[in-house]
Amino acid sequence: MAYSGRQLHSMIDASGNLTLSLKQVIVPDPDDDEVIVRVEATPINPSDLGLLLGPADVSSLKEDSAGSRLTFTIPPGRLGPVAGRLGQSLAAGGEGAGTVVAAGKNAAEFVGKTVAMLAGGMYSDYRLIRAENVVVVPDGATAAQSASMFVNPQTSLGFVETARLEGHKAIIHAPAASNLGRMLQRICLADDIPLINIVRSQAQVEIMRSLGATRILNSNDDDFVARLTDEIAAVEATVAFDAIGGGSLGSTILHAMERAAIRNMKVYDRYGSDTFKQLYIYGNLDQSETIINRAGLGYNWGACGWLLPPFLQKIGEDGADRLRKRIVDELTTTFSSHYTRTITLSEALQPEILRAYARRAAGEKFLVNPALG
Numbered sequence: 001m002a003y004s005g006r007q008l009h010s011m012i013d014a015s016g017n018l019t020l021s022l023k024q025v026i027v028p029d030p031d032d033d034e035v036i037v038r039v040e041a042t043p044i045n046p047s048d049l050g051l052l053l054g055p056a057d058v059s060s061l062k063e064d065s066a067g068s069r070l071t072f073t074i075p076p077g078r079l080g081p082v083a084g085r086l087g088q089s090l091a092a093g094g095e096g097a098g099t100v101v102a103a104g105k106n107a108a109e110f111v112g113k114t115v116a117m118l119a120g121g122m123y124s125d126y127r128l129i130r131a132e133n134v135v136v137v138p139d140g141a142t143a144a145q146s147a148s149m150f151v152n153p154q155t156s157l158g159f160v161e162t163a164r165l166e167g168h169k170a171i172i173h174a175p176a177a178s179n180l181g182r183m184l185q186r187i188c189l190a191d192d193i194p195l196i197n198i199v200r201s202q203a204q205v206e207i208m209r210s211l212g213a214t215r216i217l218n219s220n221d222d223d224f225v226a227r228l229t230d231e232i233a234a235v236e237a238t239v240a241f242d243a244i245g246g247g248s249l250g251s252t253i254l255h256a257m258e259r260a261a262i263r264n265m266k267v268y269d270r271y272g273s274d275t276f277k278q279l280y281i282y283g284n285l286d287q288s289e290t291i292i293n294r295a296g297l298g299y300n301w302g303a304c305g306w307l308l309p310p311f312l313q314k315i316g317e318d319g320a321d322r323l324r325k326r327i328v329d330e331l332t333t334t335f336s337s338h339y340t341r342t343i344t345l346s347e348a349l350q351p352e353i354l355r356a357y358a359r360r361a362a363g364e365k366f367l368v369n370p371a372l373g
């Protein structure tokens with residue numbers, strides 16, 4: 001029996017209009033090694049918003065009279081980075097979980113099981129996928145608990161692995177109160193790795209403290225830079241992961257690392273410290289230009305992007321299996337995700353709800369459950 005269901009699509013036309021709509025799609029029968037999953041929980045991560053809304057101006061939102069599609073305009077200067085997707089209707093939603101409702105003959109044992117996957121096109125009623133690409137969730141875990149078991153858990157573990165592989169003793173992270181940042185804090189506590197958490201409000205300081213964090217800095221405090229330098233010097237942090245991306249925070253962190261390193265130098269060197277400092281930009285929460293002020297920074301530093309798929313390639317299948325095993329073992333503790341609200345697929349297209357999840361605010365992650373409507 002072929003399954004039919006809705007799928008949330010995003011399309012940008014050549015004039016810079018972005019349209020979100022629900023399309024009715026037929027899911028073909030699974031072949032011998034495939035399963036069909038009824039999607040029951042799929043998070044809205046910032047990377048999903050990147051595909052759903054691209055660089056569109058959310059305030060330009062218009063709803064059609066039937067309420068079945070939303071359109072936005074993209075300011076002309078922002079079309080360049082999305083030139084490669086113009087005219088293509090793209091299915092959104094990176095990861096999620098649900099119940100296997102049909103399977104080919106080699107995958108029959110999956111029927112009825114709750115599985116999780118990182119597959120794309122997850123904002124759908126049904127998702128056809130090869131059985132080898134799903135993970136059967138641990139006994140007792142729900143689809144909602146398993147919906148975010150790939151992107152943020154693997155990335156936060158990836159930061160710790162990267163720091164270890166490159167010989168860094170301590171990590172700096174911003175923005176720390178994100179879903180990912182909370183996982184990183186729990187990992188660093190368990191693995192005894194000093195972590196300097198950068199947040200931007202007192203409420204976020206309290207959130208991190210409640211997780212056991214001891215090094216928390218509010219970037220809006222007057223003494224932020226001085227305290228950052230002191231914390232870095234205390235734990236000899238030489239690597240930072242920054243998802244804010246735009247603006248000058250990355251530069252501020254590099255300078256604080258340089259000043260902390262210079263404190264420990266016995267002899268002055270006009271080329272700066274002999275300690276290598278690394279800034280990884282792994283997100284684009286602030287879409288403005290990245291500003292790095294080189295004056296006084298010396299020459300012993302690097303700034304580049306960090307992305308999960310190339311990292312997973314680098315550590316190979318054994319490495320990825322090791323991460324996956326820890327995630328499954330600690331799914332409801334270290335890697336638990338909190339959602340403010342569960343919405344249906346149709347609600348994802350309601351203007352007020354879209355404006356709320358498009359804010360990407362700390363502790364306000366949304367979960368979509370297409371099975372609810």
Ligand SMILES: NC(=O)c1ccc[n+]([C@@H]2O[C@H](COP(=O)([O-])OP(=O)(O)OC[C@H]3O[C@@H](n4cnc5c(N)ncnc54)[C@H](OP(=O)(O)O)[C@@H]3O)[C@@H](O)[C@H]2O)c1
Pocket residue numbers: 045046047151152155175176177178179180181200201243244282283284285286306307308309359360361362363364365
């Ligand atoms: N490179 C990779 O492979 C990779 C993999 C996974 C995730 N990521 C990135 O990791 C980041 C966090 O993801 P998540 O799912 O954990 O996000 P999340 O739970 O939705 O949290 C988003 C956080 O970003 C903060 N924020 C939003 N805009 C900001 C801005 N302009 N300046 C400073 N802080 C801002 C929010 O704080 P406020 O409440 O103060 O706004 C909140 O703490 C995202 O950028 C995502 O794209 C990258």
